[in-house]
Amino acid sequence: MDFSQFNSAEQAHISKVIEKKQMQDFMRMYSNLVDRCFNACCNDFTSKALGSKEEQCVLNCTDKFLKHSERVGARFAEQNADMMNAQGQ
């Protein structure tokens, strides 16, 4: 997003909107991640406590998703930049 096209009032407004969206996005990601890791890791209901294997699985699941999301973000930014450059020419 090119902020130079906005004046200072618009920039302030857009920053507030972005902040709110980031918060909503984080909450959405959190609940999706809980769903994903629960469905993948917790399949044994002989006990109501989380087993150590299940707990490790959930931790790995969370770590892996965050690293995945970070890597996708990096590649996405590169591709987006290439696309913008190609369009601008």
Add this chain to the structure above:
Amino acid sequence: MSFLGRGGQSSSGVNPEKMEMAVEQLDMITDVFNRIVSSCHAKCISPRYAEGDLNKGESVCIDRCVAKFFEVNKKVGERLQSQGPGAAAGGIGGGSAFGSL
């Protein structure tokens, strides 16, 4: 008498149309990003979760997945454009829930 706040004309006010367009663009980009994260996770990462780090195979898969997604995005866009606006409108009109209205 002050005419600031009527929007659109002054250089220190907020142009609502410009804001709306910027927010829409932001929403679109966020949506594409979230879909890529979801698709590439399903395609590249096995649900066994043996460890918390990405291994080399998964990392390479993710890089290629993102690149392919953008290519597909571009190709679909080009194809829709080349089919002509009439065919595209016909597709949207007849091939969706709104076609029977």
